[in-house]
Amino acid sequence: MTLPSKENFSEWYHEVIQTAEIMDVRYPVKGLYVWFPFGFKIRQLVYSKLREIMDREHDEVYFPALIPETELGKEGEHIKGFEDEVYWITHGGLTPLDVKLALRPTSETAMYPMFRLWVRNHADLPLKVYQIVNTFRYETKHTRPLIRLREITSFKEAHTVHKDFEEAAEHVKKAIGFYKEFYDFLAIPYMVIRRPEWDKFPGAAYTIAFDTIMPDGRTLQIGTVHHLADNFARTFDIKYEAPNGEHYYAHQTCYGISERCIAALISVHGDDLGLVLPFEVAPVQIVIIPILYKGKEEAVMEACRKLAEKLKAFRVVLDEGEDRPGAKYYKWELKGVPIRFEIGPRDAEKGVAVVSFRDEKRKFEVPLDEVDEGKVLEWARELKQRLRNAAAERMAEKVKFVENTGEIEEWGGVVAVYLCSDEDCGHSVEEHGKSLLGWFEEVPDWLDLEPEGKCVVCGREGRLAALAKTY
Amino acid sequence: MTLPSKENFSEWYHEVIQTAEIMDVRYPVKGLYVWFPFGFKIRQLVYSKLREIMDREHDEVYFPALIPETELGKEGEHIKGFEDEVYWITHGGLTPLDVKLALRPTSETAMYPMFRLWVRNHADLPLKVYQIVNTFRYETKHTRPLIRLREITSFKEAHTVHKDFEEAAEHVKKAIGFYKEFYDFLAIPYMVIRRPEWDKFPGAAYTIAFDTIMPDGRTLQIGTVHHLADNFARTFDIKYEAPNGEHYYAHQTCYGISERCIAALISVHGDDLGLVLPFEVAPVQIVIIPILYKGKEEAVMEACRKLAEKLKAFRVVLDEGEDRPGAKYYKWELKGVPIRFEIGPRDAEKGVAVVSFRDEKRKFEVPLDEVDEGKVLEWARELKQRLRNAAAERMAEKVKFVENTGEIEEWGGVVAVYLCSDEDCGHSVEEHGKSLLGWFEEVPDWLDLEPEGKCVVCGREGRLAALAKTY
Ligand SMILES: [Zn+2]
Ligand SMILES: [Zn+2]
Numbered sequence: 040m041t042l043p044s045k046e047n048f049s050e051w052y053h054e055v056i057q058t059a060e061i062m063d064v065r066y067p068v069k070g071l072y073v074w075f076p077f078g079f080k081i082r083q084l085v086y087s088k089l090r091e092i093m094d095r096e097h098d099e100v101y102f103p104a105l106i107p108e109t110e111l112g113k114e115g116e117h118i119k120g121f122e123d124e125v126y127w128i129t130h131g132g133l134t135p136l137d138v139k140l141a142l143r144p145t146s147e148t149a150m151y152p153m154f155r156l157w158v159r160n161h162a163d164l165p166l167k168v169y170q171i172v173n174t175f176r177y178e179t180k181h182t183r184p185l186i187r188l189r190e191i192t193s194f195k196e197a198h199t200v201h202k203d204f205e206e207a208a209e210h211v212k213k214a215i216g217f218y219k220e221f222y223d224f225l226a227i228p229y230m231v232i233r234r235p236e237w238d239k240f241p242g243a244a245y246t247i248a249f250d251t252i253m254p255d256g257r258t259l260q261i262g263t264v265h266h267l268a269d270n271f272a273r274t275f276d277i278k279y280e281a282p283n284g285e286h287y288y289a290h291q292t293c294y295g296i297s298e299r300c301i302a303a304l305i306s307v308h309g310d311d312l313g314l315v316l317p318f319e320v321a322p323v324q325i326v327i328i329p330i331l332y333k334g335k336e337e338a339v340m341e342a343c344r345k346l347a348e349k350l351k352a353f354r355v356v357l358d359e360g361e362d363r364p365g366a367k368y369y370k371w372e373l374k375g376v377p378i379r380f381e382i383g384p385r386d387a388e389k390g391v392a393v394v395s396f397r398d399e400k401r402k403f404e405v406p407l408d409e410v411d412e413g414k415v416l417e418w419a420r421e422l423k424q425r426l427r428n429a430a431a432e433r434m435a436e437k438v439k440f441v442e443n444t445g446e447i448e449e450w451g452g453v454v455a456v457y458l459c460s461d462e463d464c465g466h467s468v469e470e471h472g473k474s475l476l477g478w479f480e481e482v483p484d485w486l487d488l489e490p491e492g493k494c495v496v497c498g499r500e501g502r503l504a505a506l507a508k509t510y
Numbered sequence: 511m512t513l514p515s516k517e518n519f520s521e522w523y524h525e526v527i528q529t530a531e532i533m534d535v536r537y538p539v540k541g542l543y544v545w546f547p548f549g550f551k552i553r554q555l556v557y558s559k560l561r562e563i564m565d566r567e568h569d570e571v572y573f574p575a576l577i578p579e580t581e582l583g584k585e586g587e588h589i590k591g592f593e594d595e596v597y598w599i600t601h602g603g604l605t606p607l608d609v610k611l612a613l614r615p616t617s618e619t620a621m622y623p624m625f626r627l628w629v630r631n632h633a634d635l636p637l638k639v640y641q642i643v644n645t646f647r648y649e650t651k652h653t654r655p656l657i658r659l660r661e662i663t664s665f666k667e668a669h670t671v672h673k674d675f676e677e678a679a680e681h682v683k684k685a686i687g688f689y690k691e692f693y694d695f696l697a698i699p700y701m702v703i704r705r706p707e708w709d710k711f712p713g714a715a716y717t718i719a720f721d722t723i724m725p726d727g728r729t730l731q732i733g734t735v736h737h738l739a740d741n742f743a744r745t746f747d748i749k750y751e752a753p754n755g756e757h758y759y760a761h762q763t764c765y766g767i768s769e770r771c772i773a774a775l776i777s778v779h780g781d782d783l784g785l786v787l788p789f790e791v792a793p794v795q796i797v798i799i800p801i802l803y804k805g806k807e808e809a810v811m812e813a814c815r816k817l818a819e820k821l822k823a824f825r826v827v828l829d830e831g832e833d834r835p836g837a838k839y840y841k842w843e844l845k846g847v848p849i850r851f852e853i854g855p856r857d858a859e860k861g862v863a864v865v866s867f868r869d870e871k872r873k874f875e876v877p878l879d880e881v882d883e884g885k886v887l888e889w890a891r892e893l894k895q896r897l898r899n900a901a902a903e904r905m906a907e908k909v910k911f912v913e914n915t916g917e918i919e920e921w922g923g924v925v926a927v928y929l930c931s932d933e934d935c936g937h938s939v940e941e942h943g944k945s946l947l948g949w950f951e952e953v954p955d956w957l958d959l960e961p962e963g964k965c966v967v968c969g970r971e972g973r974l975a976a977l978a979k980t981y
Contacts (some may be wrong), residue, residue, distance in 0.1 A: 041864070066620075067629055068578055068611070073624055076639065083570070098547030099554070103661050104644055107539050123603040128613065131648025132594040140539070142599065142613075149537075153544055156536055168547065173575055176604025190574050443884030 042373075043095075045311050048255040052183075052306060059314050059373050061305065062184045070182035070189030077374065078301075080322035082193060082473040085301060086171060088319070089195055093215050097167040102149045104173065105140040114274045117147065120241025124176045126189075134466045147242070147267075147293065149345055150198055151275040158200055158289055160280050165206065169197035174297075182192050185302035186259065186510055193298040200277065200289045204244075207266055207290040211247065214264045214294045215480070218249055221296070222261070226317050226427035227251055227303050228434050228485055229261065232505060234477040235465050240293075244268035250476055250505070251303050252434045256452030258476060258507040264294040307360055308398075309429050314375025315397050317426060319421035325355045325415070326371045330364055330383035342387040342407065346380060352412055368371055372397065378415065396422055398429070425486050431485035439504075444495055447471035447506055457492035457501035464496035473506040513844075514708075516782050517652050519726040523654075523777060530785050530844050532776065533655045535938070541653035541660030547844065549772075551793035553664060556772055557642060559695055559790070560666055563688050568638040568668055573620045575644065576611040581619045583654070585745045588618065591712025595647045613646040618738075618764065621669055621745040629671055629760055631751050636677065656773035657730065657981055660769035664769040671748065671760045675715075678761040679735055682718065685735045685765045686951070689720055693732070695899035697788050698722055698774050699905050700732065702951040703976060706936050709948070711764075715739035718953035721947055721976070722774050723905045727923030729947060729978040732774050735765040785846025786868050788897060789890035796826045796886070797842045798863075801835055801854035813858040813878065817851060823883055843868065848893055849886065867893055869900070902956035909976075911959055915966055918942035918977055928963035928972035944977040 042058065043050040046487040057061050061078035074082060093099070105128065112118045126142040131181035134164030143149055150168075158166060174194045178187055197214065215231060222229050229249045239246035240263065249262035272278070277289045308315040308443045309474040318324055329336075329343045340359075347357045356376075358367050366383070371379065380392040381402075392410070395402045396418065445493060448471040458464055458478065469475050480504055482490050513529065514521040525535050532549035545553065546710055564570070576599065583589045597613040600606060614620055621639075629637060645665045668685070672678040683687035686702060691698050700720045710717035711734065719732035740759040743749070748760045752946065779786040789795055800807075800814045811830075818828045828849075829838050835852070842850065851863040852873075863881070866873040900918040908923030919923045929935055929949065940946050953961050953974060 049566065063624060063627070065624065066574055066580060067623060068574065068576060068609075071574040071576060072874070073574065074572035076571055079570050079572055082572075099550050100547055101545035101550055101553075101663055103537055103542040103544065103663075105539060105542060105646075105661060110538065124600045125603060126611075127601040128597045129600045130598040131650075132596060138539075140597075152538060153534060153536065156534070175576075177605070179602075190576060192572055192574075 041323065041325050042311060045254055045309065048253065048306070051309075051311075054277060055305065055309060055313055056184045059375070061301075064184055068189070070178050070187070072188070074192065077322055081304070081316070081320060082298065082322040084322070085225065085304065086193065086195070089144060089221055089296065089300075090171070092221055093169045093197060094194070097169045098167045099170060101170050101172070102146050102153070104143050106143055106149045108139040108141060110152055111141045113148065114242050114271055116270075117242035119435070121145075124178065126175045126177050132493060144174055144176055145295070146170070146174075146196055147198070147271060151271050151277060151291075153495065154198075154200055155275050155277050158277055158279050161202060161282060163212045164200055164202050164279060164289065165210070166200040167196060167197070168199075171195045175449070183510075185298045188298075191297045194295060195297070196293060196295040198291065198293045202279070202287070202289065202292050203283070204268060207268070207292050210292050211264050211266050215247060216290065218262045218264070218294070221300070222249065222251075223427075224317075225300065225304050225320065226423050226430060226494060227300075227307050228427065228431040230258075230476070230483055230505060231480040232477040233480055235475055238475070238477070240265040242270050244270065247480055248477070250325035250507075251307060252437050252507075253306050253510065254433075256437050256508070257510050258453060258505075259299060259303055259306075259510045261299045262294070262296045265292060267291040267293060279320070308426055309375075310441055312369075313348055315425050315426065316375035316377060318377045319423075320379050321375055322354060323351045323356050323371065323376045325350055325378045325380070326367075326376045327355065327357045327380045327382070328367050329357075330386075332384055335384035335387075338387040339382055339384055342382050342390075342392075346382070346392065346407060346410065349411065350415060353415060367403070369472075378418060384395060398422060398425055410413055431483075431484060435485045436461070438486060442495060444468055444471055447473055452507070454506040455486070455488060456495040456504055456506065458504040459494035459499045459501040461494075461497065461499075464494055467496050468504075468506060470507075472508075474509055476505040476507055476509070479503045479505065513782060513784060516725055519724065519777070521762060521850070522780075522782075526776065526780060526784055527655045530846070533774075535655055537908035539660070541649050543659070545663065548793055551788050552772060552775070552787070552791060553769065553790040555793070556696070557664065557666070557777065560692055560767065560771075561642070563641045563692055564666070566667060568670075570641060571639045572641050572643065572771050573617050573624070575614050577614055577620045579610040579612060581623055582612045584619065585742055586711050588713035588739075592604070593650065597646045597648050614643070614649055615645055616665070617643070617645075617667055618669070618742060620777055622742050622748060622762075625671055626746050626748050627667075627746055629750050632673060632753060635671055635673050635750060635760065636681070637671040638668070639670075654981075656769045656776075659769075662768050665766060667764060667766040668770070669762065669764045671743075673750070673752070673758070673760065675739060675761050678739070678763050681763050682735050682737050685763065686718060689733045689735070689765070689767065692771070693720065693722075694898075695788075696771065696775050696791065696892050697901060698732070698771075698778050699898065699902040699954060701947070701954055701958055701976060703948040704951055705948040706933060706946055707933065708936075709946070710843045711736040713738060713741050715741065718951055719948070721978075722778060723908050723924055723978075724777050724981065725904075727908050727979070728981055729924060729976075730770060730774055730777075730805045730981045732770050733765070733767045736763060738764060779897055780846075783840075784844035786897065787846035787848060788894050789848045790894075792846055792848050793825060794827050794842065794845060794847045795890075796849045796851070797823045797847045798819055798826065798828045798840075798851045798853065800828075800830070801831070801837055801840050801852055801857075802942040803855055806855035809858040810811075810853055810855055813861075813863075817853070817863065817878060817881065817978045820882065821886060824886060849889060856894075869893060869896055902954075906956045909957060913937055913966060915942055918944055923978070925977040926957070926959060927966040927975055927977065929975035930970045930972040932965075932968065932970070935965055938967050939975075939977060942971065942977075943979075947976040947978055947980070950974045950976065
């Protein structure tokens with residue numbers, strides 16, 4: 040079974056998800072998928088990093104998955120943003136429920152009635168919590184594993200409460216820093232973009248998103264950070280007593296990352312042979328393949344075993360299976376194993392192995408006594424740097440800067456323009472078959488563009504903005 | 511705020527859950543609760559152990575939370591067991607769904623249609639997976655945090671597939687071993703009991719349960735292991751090709767533990783002052799409390815800091831807060847901190863600390879240079895042994911052996927009787943205000959009773975059985 044070429048991205052993605060055993064797409068409900076053991080291990084490794092970052096200054100909590108209609112409906116903008124896609128529980132057994140329950144689409148309205156009880160005094164602030172939970176959306180559009188789901192299985196949502204707008208705004212910057220660290224760890228390039236007013240989170244003052252560029256030129260939103268001002272605090276009556284004895288409404292932020300981070304990991308780094316994983320998140324980090332010839336098995340196996348033993352701090356597989364070496368290469372390439380050793384009879388005799396990295400064609404010989412943990416970690420660092428650079432280069436090629444709205448439509452990828460803050464100009468650029476992602480908060484190092492210029496529509500002062508077809 | 515005495519167990523439990531910050535019971539839907547940061551840390555520590563045990567021979571997976579009515583209804587016995595308590599999703603937004611979706615009450619019917627695709631050949635067996643997920647029950651009875659919930663937030667469910675009945679039966683024994691290890695780790699005594707036919711898991715061939723005894727004498731089911739025979743395999747068509755080329759239905763097991771393990775942890779070990787936690791699962795393992803007198807702060811604080819530094823491999827809090835020592839003792843006792851050090855000016859001078867353990871009244875002096883990681887681990891082991899012994903002793907006192915059914919009703923705790931396997935005898939003993947838990951698979955070491963004797967009803971050969979009021 041061969042994968043479709045990655046140039047047919049949609050088919051490639053669908054196939055690699057199933058054959059590399061990330062998710063089983065055969066579950067009998069549209070938009071719901073099963074995490075295979077292998078995929079779940081990637082999830083664990085990726086989310087361990089996310090937890091590590093969050094744990095530095097958030098407490099992990101868990102709020103219920105069921106939200107009463109009365110709470111969900113309290114914040115007017117918020118419910119308008121979600122009402123078409125909420126799953127409603129109307130019956131327990133055969134009994135109709137008095138108050139309908141929503142399956143959480145996100146947890147603001149589950150958490151904030153409790154925050155009202157948790158926050159009384161300025162000493163209770165800032166409050167910073169997060170949870171990693173399943174959330175639900177009744178998606179009517181085309182669904183796709185890890186990208187557009189009816190059950191988002193792995194939503195990391197953080198929620199913070201602050202004394203005023205400024206402190207919350209400072210925290211928004213910090214949250215952006217957390218997410219940068221996370222995506223840098225995964226070697227996934229991103230654009231940090233402030234969404235236009237009409238595309239911000241329902242109930243937020245402003246929304247800053249992380250978008251990455253998929254191989255087909257469409258963008259994938261892989262993280263969002265929202266400043267909620269005191270909008271929800273007023274609705275849910277979250278007030279605190281300041282040192283001066285006065286009571287003020289708190290200001291809040293929330294920010295989230297879902298399993299789309301894994302969709303990006305697969306899509307951004309993968310190739311025609313399958314997954315390409317950074318060392319840190321690979322379920323199998325190193326594979327050792329013995330090249331056996333009759334009568335010389337023992338020396339080869341001994342060299343392989345010694346090497347596996349030496350590297351046991353890592354997730355190593357010594358593939359002793361009966362497949363031919365070619366079939367083993369194929370299998371472990373599909374699974375994205377970053378480092379491969381092959382040892383044949385002559386290598387064993389010479390005390391060397393042939394090494395190759397998942398992202399490169401070349402093979403080279405290395406003396407076995409030079410291979411140790413330090414060496415492997417050095418290779419892992421170099422691999423990540425290569426992955427990151429290659430990904431950034433591919434993404435840069437998908438971004439085209441235009442000075443004329445007439446050129447927006449024809450470009451297959453992301454279009455960069457200068458755009459002023461006028462809403463009419465914003466809506467006007469959206470008339471060319473692409474959505475306005477918003478304005479760059481900062482221009483990525485892999486885009487050679489200035490942050491400011493004349494608005495492509497009206498010619499006034501503008502800032503760099505991006506347009507794209509989105510997932 | 512003082513806790514009610516643990517003799518009023520129900521009030522004590524409710525209060526300790528809230529004031530020790532395990533769960534916030536003020537969420538605005540009956541039967542749903544919020545995990546506080548402190549409670550969630552206990553959950554993490556407890557479930558890490560459970561994961562460690564499972565990971566030895568199961569793969570972790572994740573199956574969807576939503577099960578179509580068509581699948582849930584396939585196994586006749588199974589659906590009969592759950593139909594009154596399933597939450598039904600009938601609408602997505604305002605749109606009625608074509609096929610109603612159940613919120614999983616447990617995942618057999620989500621998993622087994624996929625197992626049909628995963629199991630083809632004898633080489634695919636045994637298949638062993640687990641997941642830790644939220645499950646849902648529309649509870650109409652009195653709900654209680656961690657015990658009787660509408661959203662079980664932390665259900666660890668394992669599912670295995672085997673070639674025949676015997677292999678599955680062997681695996682049932684192994685699963686019992688896993689659960690024993692887990693509860694021994696938590697120092698929670700248990701009874702391993704085979705449920706009567708009329709109380710087994712819907713769709714199972716037989717069910718073996720772990721029951722513990724709560725302070726009020728009622729029992730709490732804290733784990734179950736089910737042999738499913740080929741009942742579900744026939745329904746979901748899970749067949750494999752044997753080496754002889756024939757196709758056979760597979761045999762299955764499933765076994766689960768929920769956050770009731772934490773309810774047991776709290777209830778079995780706690781006392782009038784609050785939580786009492788084994789060292790390994792305490793969010794704060796060691797607290798150091800400086801006893802400060804004006805002018806002598808520096809030497810005391812320095813001794814405290816040095817001690818905290820020396821023990822930093824553990825979860826240590828040096829409580830530098832402004833509360834008086836008594837208030838600090840109270841606070842950390844409530845949170846179940848296993849080991850407390852106090853250091854005052856004279857102690858600092860002498861190079862000693864006063865040590866006390868959460869489960870004991872005594873305090874004793876220890877030279878600071880004798881305190882190291884090894885010493886702490888030794889104390890932790892002794893503490894766990896004491897907790898386990900004390901709990902077993904209290905439980906043994908709640909079990910009464912009777913030779914006359916007339917004595918069943920009046921006893922407030924668990925009643926042990928000999929009972930034959932005749933269903934009529936089983937139903938007959940249940941006429942005295944208690945449920946028949948079933949027959950002991952093995953008699954616990956803390957119960958001094960023989961496994962076999964004459965049936966309390968009919969006088970024929972019987973085995974030791976237990977009756978109780980249950981949670
Ligand atoms: Zn303009
Ligand atoms: Zn009998």
